[in-house]
Amino acid sequence: MKATNNTTSTLAMLAVLAGSVGVLSGCRGDRSDAPPRQFFPNMDDSPKWKPQTGSTFFADKRTMRPTPANAVAFGRTSAVSDEAWNKPWAEQRVAFLREGEAEFSGTNGVNADGTPRYIDRIPIEVTADLIKLGQTKFNIYCSACHGYDGVGKGMVGQAWSYGLPNFHDAKYKDAAQYTGKDGYIFHVARYGVITQGQQKMPGYAHALNEKQAWAVVAYFRTLQESRSVPMDDASIPETERAALKEKMMQATSPAPAAPAPAAPAAPQGTPQATPQGGAK
Ligand code: HEC
Numbered sequence: 432m433k434a435t436n437n438t439t440s441t442l443a444m445l446a447v448l449a450g451s452v453g454v455l456s457g458c459r460g461d462r463s464d465a466p467p468r469q470f471f472p473n474m475d476d477s478p479k480w481k482p483q484t485g486s487t488f489f490a491d492k493r494t495m496r497p498t499p500a501n502a503v504a505f506g507r508t509s510a511v512s513d514e515a516w517n518k519p520w521a522e523q524r525v526a527f528l529r530e531g532e533a534e535f536s537g538t539n540g541v542n543a544d545g546t547p548r549y550i551d552r553i554p555i556e557v558t559a560d561l562i563k564l565g566q567t568k569f570n571i572y573c574s575a576c577h578g579y580d581g582v583g584k585g586m587v588g589q590a591w592s593y594g595l596p597n598f599h600d601a602k603y604k605d606a607a608q609y610t611g612k613d614g615y616i617f618h619v620a621r622y623g624v625i626t627q628g629q630q631k632m633p634g635y636a637h638a639l640n641e642k643q644a645w646a647v648v649a650y651f652r653t654l655q656e657s658r659s660v661p662m663d664d665a666s667i668p669e670t671e672r673a674a675l676k677e678k679m680m681q682a683t684s685p686a687p688a689a690p691a692p693a694a695p696a697a698p699q700g701t702p703q704a705t706p707q708g709g710a711k
């Protein structure tokens with residue numbers, strides 16, 4: 432009969448339901464003296480020493496270890512160590528910091544709207560050595576993204592989440608715009624680029640002290656200059672010109688007017704600050 436059928440299936444459903452509730456809640460409330468199961472025991476019980484606790488390993492029983500002799504701290508070493516090896520560094524830095532705001536931060540006060548007033552020109556003496564230092568630092572810290580030639584096609588730059596600028600664009604040469612001022616390039620080298628809360632370029636203040644950052648700016652200008660000096664410019668020594676022409680002939684670049692790294696126009700007699708590698 433129909434009514435009986437219905438009753439039977441309802442009872443069957445209830446039985447299944449009760450069964451599954453029983454299975455699901457079966458472990459609840461059970462007590463056990465066995466240790467809890469650890470699926471990744473090394474994550475629960477990793478061997479470690481906590482700060483300020485005693486050590487059974489080191490003879491002096493100190494868990495927090497003193498800095499080993501001659502260790503070079505990462506970052507602003509020159510400010511922290513008074514050991515002999517650091518002396519010239521420390522003196523140089525102290526002398527440098529005494530110079531003032533321009534040398535230290537690349538600014539000269541603030542504009543009417545409160546934005547930093549970046550200085551137009553590198554405030555320290557630009558020598559061939561400074562440019563060479565800048566080349567070394569640029570190739571280490573900047574080329575990965577910006578490329579050895581500053582065009583923006585470095586290996587990391589090509590895969591970076593934000594687009595890379597071309598340092599040879601007019602906006603980075605025009606001192607009437609803030610992007611063309613040496614003080615701004617200095618600032619970017621040390622603090623990176625943050626726009627709308629996004630750190631688009633990391634800063635390198637941890638790696639470049641003030642002098643090194645100015646050196647990078649000097650090399651940045653040299654890179655720009657290397658593309659704007661004509662081959663017959665009087666500032667290029669005759670011997671260098673021949674070598675450059677040869678390099679140009681060897682280059683298998685599709686564009687005949689391909690960037691031939693040229694000697695910087697100033698200072699006179701600057702050794703070749705040739706970008707190594709260059710854009711592919
Ligand atoms: C990890 C990649 C990366 C490295 C390394 C890097 N940059 Fe950049 N840089 C960027 C990106 C991305 C931008 C574009 C940011 C934006 O969208 O405005 C940029 C922009 C710039 C700009 C133009 C800023 C502007 O306002 O237009 C300058 C100048 C610059 N970088 C200099 C440097 C120097 C100097 C170094 C080395 C000390 C360096 N960069 C290292 C990624 C990098």
